[in-house]
């Protein structure tokens with residue numbers, strides 16, 4: 628077995644969930660277990676609980692992972708080797724306890740983060756507040772089996788924070804904790820303390836400008852951000868451009884993901900059922916077994932659920948099914964639609980004539 632200091636690595640999130648995999652790693656003095664704390668195009672930053680180093684991935688591992696449509700992500704535990712030139716090479720990846728990914732517009736999977744205990748869904752109480760987007764984020768984390776906590780930032784700038792919390796509860800129920808915070812204020816963010824225990828890993832998700840970096844700064848001690856590249860965007864604001872892990876005063880590890888412009892959850896029907904279990908439960912009580920909750924009589928979903936939530940649920944399901952198609956299936960569907968539209972146009976033309 629690889630020699631490791633569990634105590635040291637526990638500080639950066641190692642848990643007993645990995646003991647079986649660790650037992651199988653061969654003992655080798657040049658081999659080390661580390662956690663990915665930053666991902667860049669051509670290199671990654673690793674941490675061993677005490678120090679960080681820059682590393683590259685062995686091409687063999689890149690190829691093997693690509694074959695399974697996988698990519699390394701911040702939060703992954705990896706085995707790395709230090710060679711005679713003092714270069715660090717990642718040779719293996721431990722199977723993650725969970726892995727958060729999304730889909731690109733063409734259906735390709737994109738890694739966000741691995742081994743997360745809690746996802747903080749960060750949303751500003753300003754113009755950023757958007758319930759459909761929040762549901763999208765919930766679907767994203769449900770697909771990876773990660774527990775969400777909703778954090779509404781900029782509570783100091785509005786008077787209706789409690790009303791907004793009530794709006795969320797009205798729409799999605801009380802299944803997830805919801806907090807309104809001033810992300811700039813240490814005392815205010817201590818509401819999140821139960822999720823910030825030593826060795827816990829959190830991932831911050833939310834749109835650009837929602838306050839993720841501000842929250843990270845406050846939780847890690849102002850100005851102590853260790854990684855994370857920040858650049859000015861076109862509006863002169865600072866914006867996070869790469870994913871990175873930071874260490875919190877309370878001992879938790881925080882992954883600050885850049886604002887996700889396009890958010891297509893990488894899920895399936897099961898994860899959608901988990902994210903929208905209220906709709907699924909009411910659906911079981913609809914008069915018709917195949918009720919689409921549109922205009923059918925005796926529809927329990929329409930009677931009990933927010934109509935916009937039901938709309939969003941159907942939209943997310945459609946998006947998800949489309950992203951699960953292979954490129955060929957997508958082309959075939961598009962041409963089927965084109966033919967349908969063309970013949971509908973023709974029929975309309977014939978009628979008019």
Ligand SMILES: Nc1nc2c(ncn2[C@@H]2O[C@H](COP(=O)(O)OP(=O)(O)OP(=O)(O)O)[C@@H](O)[C@H]2O)c(=O)[nH]1
Nearest residue numbers: 780781809810835836837838839840841866867886
């Ligand atoms: N008053 C107040 N301002 C906040 C709060 N949270 C964030 N801000 C401000 O909102 C702006 C954007 O915050 P950031 O933390 O950079 O947002 P971000 O989510 O990290 O954005 P990206 O890095 O682009 O993904 C900054 O000017 C913050 O100071 C808050 O709770 N109260």
Ligand SMILES: [Zn+2]
Nearest residue numbers: 913918920926
């Ligand atoms: Zn129904």
